[in-house]
Amino acid sequence: MSPERFEADYLIETPVDPRRAAEVxxxxxxxxxxxxxxxxTPELKARAAARIEALTELEAVDEPSLPGAIRPxxxxxxxxxxxxxxxxxxxxxxxxxxMATVAGNLSELQQFSGLRxxxxxxxxxxxxxxxGPKFGISGTRSLTGVMDRPLIGTIIKPxxxxxxxxxxxxxxxxxxxxxxxxxxxxxxxxxxxxxxEDRVRAVMRVINAHADRTGKKVMFAFNLTDEVDxxxxxxxxxLAQGGTSVMASLNSVGLAGMIALGRHTQxxxxxxxxxxxxxxxxxxxxxxxxxxxxxxxxAGADHMHCNGLQNKFSESDxxxxxxxxxxxxxxxxxxxxxxxxxxxSGQTAHQPAETFRRLGSMDLIYAAGGGxxxxxxxPAAGVTSLREAWAAAMAGIPAxxxxxxxPALKRALDPR
Amino acid sequence: MSPERFEADYLIETPVDPRRAAEVxxxxxxxxxxxxxxxxTPELKARAAARIEALTELEAVDEPSLPGAIRPxxxxxxxxxxxxxxxxxxxxxxxxxxMATVAGNLSELQQFSGLRxxxxxxxxxxxxxxxGPKFGISGTRSLTGVMDRPLIGTIIKPxxxxxxxxxxxxxxxxxxxxxxxxxxxxxxxxxxxxxxEDRVRAVMRVINAHADRTGKKVMFAFNLTDEVDxxxxxxxxxLAQGGTSVMASLNSVGLAGMIALGRHTQxxxxxxxxxxxxxxxxxxxxxxxxxxxxxxxxAGADHMHCNGLQNKFSESDxxxxxxxxxxxxxxxxxxxxxxxxxxxSGQTAHQPAETFRRLGSMDLIYAAGGGxxxxxxxPAAGVTSLREAWAAAMAGIPAxxxxxxxPALKRALDPR
Numbered sequence: 098m099s100p101e102r103f104e105a106d107y108l109i110e111t112p113v114d115p116r117r118a119a120e121v122x123x124x125x126x127x128x129x130x131x132x133x134x135x136x137x138t139p140e141l142k143a144r145a146a147a148r149i150e151a152l153t154e155l156e157a158v159d160e161p162s163l164p165g166a167i168r169p170x171x172x173x174x175x176x177x178x179x180x181x182x183x184x185x186x187x188x189x190x191x192x193x194x195x196m197a198t199v200a201g202n203l204s205e206l207q208q209f210s211g212l213r214x215x216x217x218x219x220x221x222x223x224x225x226x227x228x229g230p231k232f233g234i235s236g237t238r239s240l241t242g243v244m245d246r247p248l249i250g251t252i253i254k255p256x257x258x259x260x261x262x263x264x265x266x267x268x269x270x271x272x273x274x275x276x277x278x279x280x281x282x283x284x285x286x287x288x289x290x291x292x293x294e295d296r297v298r299a300v301m302r303v304i305n306a307h308a309d310r311t312g313k314k315v316m317f318a319f320n321l322t323d324e325v326d327x328x329x330x331x332x333x334x335x336l337a338q339g340g341t342s343v344m345a346s347l348n349s350v351g352l353a354g355m356i357a358l359g360r361h362t363q364x365x366x367x368x369x370x371x372x373x374x375x376x377x378x379x380x381x382x383x384x385x386x387x388x389x390x391x392x393x394x395x396a397g398a399d400h401m402h403c404n405g406l407q408n409k410f411s412e413s414d415x416x417x418x419x420x421x422x423x424x425x426x427x428x429x430x431x432x433x434x435x436x437x438x439x440x441x442s443g444q445t446a447h448q449p450a451e452t453f454r455r456l457g458s459m460d461l462i463y464a465a466g467g468g469x470x471x472x473x474x475x476p477a478a479g480v481t482s483l484r485e486a487w488a489a490a491m492a493g494i495p496a497x498x499x500x501x502x503x504p505a506l507k508r509a510l511d512p513r
Numbered sequence: 514m515s516p517e518r519f520e521a522d523y524l525i526e527t528p529v530d531p532r533r534a535a536e537v538x539x540x541x542x543x544x545x546x547x548x549x550x551x552x553x554t555p556e557l558k559a560r561a562a563a564r565i566e567a568l569t570e571l572e573a574v575d576e577p578s579l580p581g582a583i584r585p586x587x588x589x590x591x592x593x594x595x596x597x598x599x600x601x602x603x604x605x606x607x608x609x610x611x612m613a614t615v616a617g618n619l620s621e622l623q624q625f626s627g628l629r630x631x632x633x634x635x636x637x638x639x640x641x642x643x644x645g646p647k648f649g650i651s652g653t654r655s656l657t658g659v660m661d662r663p664l665i666g667t668i669i670k671p672x673x674x675x676x677x678x679x680x681x682x683x684x685x686x687x688x689x690x691x692x693x694x695x696x697x698x699x700x701x702x703x704x705x706x707x708x709x710e711d712r713v714r715a716v717m718r719v720i721n722a723h724a725d726r727t728g729k730k731v732m733f734a735f736n737l738t739d740e741v742d743x744x745x746x747x748x749x750x751x752l753a754q755g756g757t758s759v760m761a762s763l764n765s766v767g768l769a770g771m772i773a774l775g776r777h778t779q780x781x782x783x784x785x786x787x788x789x790x791x792x793x794x795x796x797x798x799x800x801x802x803x804x805x806x807x808x809x810x811x812a813g814a815d816h817m818h819c820n821g822l823q824n825k826f827s828e829s830d831x832x833x834x835x836x837x838x839x840x841x842x843x844x845x846x847x848x849x850x851x852x853x854x855x856x857x858s859g860q861t862a863h864q865p866a867e868t869f870r871r872l873g874s875m876d877l878i879y880a881a882g883g884g885x886x887x888x889x890x891x892p893a894a895g896v897t898s899l900r901e902a903w904a905a906a907m908a909g910i911p912a913x914x915x916x917x918x919x920p921a922l923k924r925a926l927d928p929r
Binding site: 126127128129136137141142144145146163164165166184185186187188189191193194196197198200201202203204205206207209212254255256257258259263267283284286287288289290322323324325326328346348349350351352353354355356357360369371372373374375376378379380382383384404409410411412413 | 542543544545552553557558560561562579580581582600601602603604605607609610612613614616617618619620621622623625628670671672673674675679683699700702703704705706738739740741742744762764765766767768769770771772773776785787788789790791792794795796798799800820825826827828829
């Protein structure tokens, strides 16, 4: 790939010839327009036009995946995989403008009954322009002291409704249970029922006292989703209270908000992808996580949500593993920007074996709710059972076998 | 509606009983969870839980609109319209956290084979917390001096590839043609091939000189899409050069970015919705414009893109008119937050009659590309023909009739 160009891959479905459809994509997203205009000279096209780098035709289908396309010319709706490239001189290494370029008006075009962004590849200029994750996997491990296994995490539940003091009391229970990581639910932000600063103060009092007593500092990701200047101020408050992580909802703050936080932060950013469903669930529309998550990693996300195997959502296990592997794949040779994938949603002692087998890594946060709090012997046994399930997985020992000598795991797998 | 609660309407499609599905929505997005936890007391639910305010069952379908749902229990996939409400105490009047609450994890749930946000209704606390459009319709009219008809606008084409001087030369032609409004294409931002400040300087030299000579100041919306602090600086630069508008791509900057710009701005913000296709084109997923556009209006959007009748995109005319009417409908009694709808995409002298008939308003920006530059008698005749088409539309005179005494319109309608 040229260091002067960036690329994007798409899955398209089109009622016209796929080559012609790809030309429309390239034109619409660079120097072309529907009526030819005087200024569009061959020289201008040479310096500014998008190029079709590859096109592989796939199957055709009889029914369009999305409404609004023109009628097919005869061969149904033809699918293809297309790669376009653009000169970086068009936009410079700018993530917000990259987003408008690779995914702007494209999916509204009548020439498509389906269009999904599959991947983007960026030249080194982007690596130089953005911070990327300042902590990532190694920084998160240093701050938590957890070096040789996944971080065991959980989410404060009920999601909303707790006062700061009730939140802190739950944190106390979880800290005593041996938890490594806790996050606010994405619904818990800074409402009058549980103000941010009061919550941080109450929770950090518990966490700091526990750390003084035991030497183990629980990482708590405080949800500071808000306006930009408020997020910076909230970050500073968490830092001042001795906190070690902040959380932001990516689709709520947006890319400019996340970049501002990424540049400002002195703490790992736990990036929550709520809203991901509306960006991804129609198979021939929106974004693959592989493409989408790169924007946020480069902007500074240290932890990124990937769902989990056998989750309570609609995502398949294959998709979960592909997303998590994406997080663990370097973005650039000189600046890998590795981010820690977060497994959550219905995670228990049952999934670590397959998760480790398929992911091939222990570099993740394994977050469970019921898997901890609903353990018949209490939260400490819940946390222990998850650690044991991971120890078994990493040792290649079946969980049921390992459970014979590990009662917490045994009770988690078979609570009767 | 209670001043202490906010509401959202949804179109859902579900394999389970719609009432049960609505309960899952309310639980997932407030105090509920999949495993019951100790802290979820009746008192906590009373203060924090979402409520089902209305549920109207619609048709059932045999095939799911989206993959990933659980199998239906027997009656196929049942559609319904659902209204939920939440206590504002959960999040306070915060737009970013509102987005996570009304649209966060919902569309990923297995209980749904379709889920679309149709509308949101906000209590007055939100009106007090955000600036809304600082200029809107009246401010835009004051700055342009266009009082009694739509603004006639256009977009610099080719979208990218022009140098600052070439851009300014095009602006010169358009200003002399009598244009009211010009915008950068959303692909033109701040790349090394056309740096922002150089472009602003070159364009404003032309616009200011034209204003000095004629008394008419063309409004140019400079695309400042970027990081937050850079957008503020670019705004200040445009202001200092005598510019009268800035443009931002909403899905590129995101909500926190737009709020920051909305609070900072002393110029009308031209809000570009590129990317809207991936948020809306699957009928049972994503957002209706009616719900989505309210976030950006409240954040400060003065102009909002709505597509146009018989556009080159996949959107239907009914949807275009509904969106534009949304922009012209007050958000709050005391703070209407009216925003000027922008009609564009394939607009010519042919559509004003139906646009005016269906919209019932002249408060819009009518942007045309080929409709101006491709007029057989040149750009001035192009602009004149569009003004004439609107004059005819507003007078209730058929364009072909009006054209008999208006040669520019005549040639636009029949260029032979």
